[in-house]
Amino acid sequence: MAGDAxxxxxxxxxxxxxxxxxxxxxxEACLDRIAAEAHLNAFVSTCPERALARAKAADRRxxxxxxxxxxxxxxxxxxxxxxxxxxxTCASNMLANxxxxxxxxxxxxxxxxxxxxVGKTNMDEFAMGSSSQTGxxxxxxxxxxxxxxxGGSSGGSAAAVAAGLVxxxxxxxxxxxxxxxxxxxxxxxxxxxxxxxxxxxMIAFASSxxxxxxxxxxxEDLRLLLxxxxxxxxxxxxxxxxxxxARDAKPRPLRxxxxxxxxxxxxxxxxTALDAARRAIEGLGHQLAAxxxxxxxxxxxxxxxxxxxxxxxxxxxxxxxxxxxxASAPKDLEDLYRRSRSEGFGDxxxxxxxxxxxxxxxxxxxxxxQKAQRVRRLIRQDFLDAFASVDAILGPVTPTPAFExxxxxxxxxxxxxxxxxxxxASLAGLPALSVPxxxxxxxxxxxxxxxxxxxxxxxxxxxxxxxRETDWHMLRPRESRAAPEAT
Amino acid sequence: xxxxxxxxxLRLSALELDEDGRARLLRDLGRIVALIDEMxxxxxxxxxxxxxxxxxVQPLRPDRADPNVDxxxxxxxxxxxxDGLYLVPRVVE
Numbered sequence: 001m002a003g004d005a006x007x008x009x010x011x012x013x014x015x016x017x018x019x020x021x022x023x024x025x026x027x028e029a030c031l032d033r034i035a036a037e038a039h040l041n042a043f044v045s046t047c048p049e050r051a052l053a054r055a056k057a058a059d060r061r062x063x064x065x066x067x068x069x070x071x072x073x074x075x076x077x078x079x080x081x082x083x084x085x086x087x088x089t090c091a092s093n094m095l096a097n098x099x100x101x102x103x104x105x106x107x108x109x110x111x112x113x114x115x116x117x118v119g120k121t122n123m124d125e126f127a128m129g130s131s132s133q134t135g136x137x138x139x140x141x142x143x144x145x146x147x148x149x150x151g152g153s154s155g156g157s158a159a160a161v162a163a164g165l166v167x168x169x170x171x172x173x174x175x176x177x178x179x180x181x182x183x184x185x186x187x188x189x190x191x192x193x194x195x196x197x198x199x200x201x202m203i204a205f206a207s208s209x210x211x212x213x214x215x216x217x218x219x220e221d222l223r224l225l226l227x228x229x230x231x232x233x234x235x236x237x238x239x240x241x242x243x244x245x246a247r248d249a250k251p252r253p254l255r256x257x258x259x260x261x262x263x264x265x266x267x268x269x270x271x272t273a274l275d276a277a278r279r280a281i282e283g284l285g286h287q288l289a290a291x292x293x294x295x296x297x298x299x300x301x302x303x304x305x306x307x308x309x310x311x312x313x314x315x316x317x318x319x320x321x322x323x324x325x326x327a328s329a330p331k332d333l334e335d336l337y338r339r340s341r342s343e344g345f346g347d348x349x350x351x352x353x354x355x356x357x358x359x360x361x362x363x364x365x366x367x368x369x370q371k372a373q374r375v376r377r378l379i380r381q382d383f384l385d386a387f388a389s390v391d392a393i394l395g396p397v398t399p400t401p402a403f404e405x406x407x408x409x410x411x412x413x414x415x416x417x418x419x420x421x422x423x424x425a426s427l428a429g430l431p432a433l434s435v436p437x438x439x440x441x442x443x444x445x446x447x448x449x450x451x452x453x454x455x456x457x458x459x460x461x462x463x464x465x466x467x468r469e470t471d472w473h474m475l476r477p478r479e480s481r482a483a484p485e486a487t
Numbered sequence: 488x489x490x491x492x493x494x495x496x497l498r499l500s501a502l503e504l505d506e507d508g509r510a511r512l513l514r515d516l517g518r519i520v521a522l523i524d525e526m527x528x529x530x531x532x533x534x535x536x537x538x539x540x541x542x543x544v545q546p547l548r549p550d551r552a553d554p555n556v557d558x559x560x561x562x563x564x565x566x567x568x569x570d571g572l573y574l575v576p577r578v579v580e
Contacts (some may be wrong), residue, residue, distance in 0.1 A: 373536030429540025
């Protein structure tokens with residue numbers, strides 16, 4: 001990045017403040033990197049004119065006031081956030097020509113903080129997927145091995161940060177869509193507490209689960225981004241009225257829960273990598289304690305019922321009338337709806353809509369939708385019970401490292417089961433941090449720290465402490481290293 | 488899951504699929520329903536459904552107009568409009 005493409009946001013702030021580099025230079029370097037690494041398919045679009053205009057304004061602001069907040073720092077939005085005047089496609093044919101008429105609250109806040117948007121990142125269509133292969137512009141490639149997936153649905157943001165195209169990006173997480181691609185690409189990602197970040201202008205998938213959050217190389221950078229994204233928004237009735245994430249001046253040794261339901265499910269290689277991380281966390285002075293989350297096994301089922309039901313409702317707005325794709329020469333209104341939707345949506349989105357219609361339909365509502373919501377309460381209660389005795393919970397993010405492109409296509413439920421460790425925290429509305437903690441087969445793997453509602457500070461402080469003692473997060477794609485020997 | 492249910496779901500969802508698509512869907516939905524049925528063994532007797540993860544209630548804001556986007560701007564992205572109205576195929580002859 002004008003020097004080092006892999007510099008962190010925090011490092012770039014120092015450089016900008018010292019006037020060793022300018023915002024225009026940084027934005028241009030990002031745009032060059034994005035073009036040079038176009039094969040990763042990490043971006044849906046770039047906005048060079050807007051970026052350079054904002055970068056010039058940032059340079060003037062820095063000259064006058066010094067560097068504050070995110071002034072002059074380049075970044076990317078997942079293409080699910082509306083940015084006024086820019087294409088916002090959700091990687092769908094349905095919105096291929098949609099230009100956002102207003103700003104998402106997150107977009108407006110990032111602009112106000114002085115960050116310089118360089119482009120919009122690729123994803124799974126409408127954020128429905130765990131591999132970023134379902135978008136209308138094709139698969140995102142994992143920078144560590146382009147034959148592998150980047151994870152999803154925020155795979156473009158993860159790949160972009162991992163490959164040094166941008167130092168930070170936004171993502172959204174409904175069932176793991178920030179944490180899982182962060183783990184697959186060897187970067188850091190935070191799913192905030194439900195309600196921490198406004199959903200206004202963030203294209204809806206499952207409204208009781210969707211949450212925007214930051215993706216970057218380090219936990220320290222996540223904190224920087226979150227500070228500008230978060231906060232009560234009168235335009236989102238589910239945004240929470242809570243104080244901003246503060247920095248605890250005196251981090252203390254914590255009690256960290258180890259849920260057997262997560263750890264016992266790991267294969268040998270993942271288990272070895274995660275065990276090393278667990279011992280290292282203990283080495284930082286934290287106390288480990290076994291906890292139980294007994295309803296974990298039902299989480300994937302509950303999640304796919306709740307999220308698909310909400311998706312089928314949310315996506316009923318795409319009717320070919322007000323915006324989005326419209327079928328040509330419709331013979332009547334029904335035909336207009338049916339063909340616009342059938343041409344506009346891809347296979348996975350259709351499957352989710354139809355699954356949702358099934359679980360919400362007469363005769364199945366109680367057995368599926370209501371049942372899933374009852375299981376959801378039990379899953380949340382598991383966490384609340386655990387947090388009575390521990391400060392945070394440590395586990396894996398994914399069952400395996402990034403899988404190969406094109407696999408897990410024959411049976412959609414194979415992919416759904418990949419979300420086993422991320423959907424429980426989503427159902428419970430809890431904050432969860434994904435940070436790199438090792439490698440398996442030369443590919444990055446992540447660990448997940450789950451905290452009580454609104455305990456983002458505690459998770460970020462743990463992540464920061466972890467990253468002061470380890471350097472998994474600083475490895476660059478194709479740098480591999482053997483796991484530390486078991487002791 | 489049977490083909491009759493698939494037809495009904497397609498109708499409810501305003502979606503259409505060709506014959507191959509419907510066959511694939513029948514198979515996929517069968518697998519998905521088998522997966523979601525895994526939660527049926529959980530005892531939820533006496534457990535209230537959870538709709539909001541923080542059990543929060545909908546807060547009310549002051550009843551004040553908050554104009555954010557005007558109609559003309561919104562309709563710039565519409566497939567067909569006239570005089571500020573959205574155009575659709577004729578519904579009433």
